[in-house]
Amino acid sequence: MYTGKGFGIVEGKATGKVLVISSCVSANIVVENTNSPSFELERFYKARSEAGVQLQNLQEQSATSLGKDQAAIFEAQTMMLMDEDFEEVVRELIIKKDLSAIQAVKAGGEKIAAIFLGMENEQMRSKAADIFDLSRRLHTILSGQSASVYPPEEPFILLAKDLSPGELMQWRSPQLQGIVLSGGSAHSHLAILAAAMKLPCLISADIESDKTYENKILALDASAGMFYLDPDKALLNRFIQEIKREKIKKPATDNRPFYLKTGEEIEILANIGSPEELDSVLEHHCQGIGLFRSEFAYLGRLDFPSEEELFQVYRRLALGMQGRKVVIRTLDIGADKDAPCFGLAREENPALGNRGIRLCLQRQDVFRTQLRAICRAAAFGNLMLMVPMLISLDELLQVKGLLLEVQEELRQEGLEIPELPVGAMIETPAAVMLSEALAKEAAFFSIGSNDLTQYTLAVDRQNPALAALYRQSHPAVFRMLGEVMRAAKAAQIPCSICGELAHDIAHTRELADMGFRSFSMAPVFVPAFKKYLSEQYLQSASPNDTI
Ligand code: PEP
Ligand code: MG
Secondary structure: OEEEEOEEEEOOEEEEEEEEOHHHHHHHHOOOOOOOHHHHHHHHHHHHHHHHHHHHHHHHHHHHHOOHHHHHHHHHHHHHHOOHHHHHHHHHHHHOOOOOHHHHHHHHHHHHHHHHHOOOOHHHHOHHHHHHHHHHHHHHHHOOOOOOOOOOOOOEEEEEOOOOHHHHHHOOOOOEEEEEEOOOOOOOHHHHHHHHOOOOEEEOOOOOOOOOOOOOEEEEEOOOOEEEEOOOHHHHHHHHHHHHHHHHOOOOOOOOOEEOOOOOEEEEEEEEOOHHHHHHHHHOOOOOEEEEEHHHHOOOOOOOOOHHHHHHHHHHHHHHOOOOEEEEEOOOOEOOEOOHHHOOOOOOOHHHOOOHHHHHHHOHHHHHHHHHHHHHHHHHOEEEEEEOOOOOHHHHHHHHHHHHHHHHHHHHOOOOOOOOOEEEEEOOHHHHHOHHHHHHHOOOEEEOHHHHHHHHHOOOOOOHHHOOOOOOOOHHHHHHHHHHHHHHHHHOOOEEEOOHHHHOOOOHHHHHHHOOOEEEEOHHHHHHHHHHHHHHOOEOOOHHHOO
8 A cells, every 4th residue: 555645625535446647647657768769650650550449439439429529529530640741740750859659749749739720710720629639649558548538437536747627527427536636736727626526636646656556446535635545455445434424424504694793694606617516506505606617618628519508508507596696707718727629829828828708809709609698598597797807898898799799689589688787707906906997887796816816916826836825815915805895885886706715714704894795605615604604693584683
């Protein structure tokens, strides 16, 4: 048994077989020595044949289980795999640059993807994602790691250097039990997604490069920051029993409202990313959804979701919340949230790059599809729209203009389209400085303290080396919150908070004193937040009973 330590960012225990995600781990697990070019060439051709067989199998499997469109993706990838240009690029890198087969498929993949990304034609640009996928597949085969692209049929734990939210979506399955990363960051979207999926998750874990992990049993205790590779029987049984007990004992969440002395109610809303989380929103008696991270439906996908598919998702939310509010944040792709369907070029500084509303205003075709789906679903409940990553009033006005056009288009099609309040997410210092102007055009504000902290402090929320500097309670961030609240009050619009600061009970009182009455958080955090409120604030059946 090997015992390793790490830092738990989503608590809980899990057991399962290890599945190594090689694209991420290879950098620190696979030790590469370059052999003679002829040897490396032979390795490449062998891997290419194996990849061909895998793709053929995937094509057949997906034709029956996922439909023709998915099967066509694998067919196209097979053609690319056998493409002479791709072969030529890899051959040249091996022969002329003395690269190993692994290095050559990676560099070759990047080279060809860059050519596709530079093309005018949208369809051609999207081929870059297929090339990345292919080169990852070859890399996986060459490094002798698991080459599966379907989640295993038995309980498993993902082990990687780091994972993107898109990669996690790819491995999403009822059999996925937990995540162990040698890298990772507590403030990343991966962390948010893992919490939403209730997956115990360990970052900065002691993954040793000389150990074999693949297919071994791993017992993970993220709450204690420990993992056990090849655990002994007694330990494994103890874990299995505890996990079972944990599942049974679900304490009922407090469903009483909380009021301040002034009689004002404290509103608790939920942050979610998929309709599958609705049960936990209702189970924890949240008063609405304060942040629906709509981009999660696009992550890791090679094709864009259709208007109908999105409409079904939003309608489910509207109906599921039975008239309570549902704030849909418009697509916030970019930075660490990779959606291959956009075929985005690699950026030097992705957090400062083409993300959020900037990308939506550039890709109005994609944005309009989302807006149409939201407008149609708005007839089934109490939906609201929220715009992320704003840095100017003009961006908000452009969104409102597009929305009016889309609403008019739908009305022309004979549909009844209700009004949709449009709120501004305040998560850049520019939005803070412009909050007075934004408040005149926004129906509400919601503070994204995760990004606001990153951009105010100039600290990358993804960088584990800077974790100690990334403080949402930094006085500079709080001054910003004060500014925004002042602007919201002056314009008489509500202002909630939906970043991770919302559930940090060490600062709830300060936030309440500043005027915050609405806190939006992942449902997992609601019980502890309610417990804190029940100790601090009077709860009663009616505001008249308050002291
Ligand atoms: C935020 O930035 O605080 C936020 C809620 O958005 P996300 O974490 O999805 O970037
Ligand atoms: Mg954000």
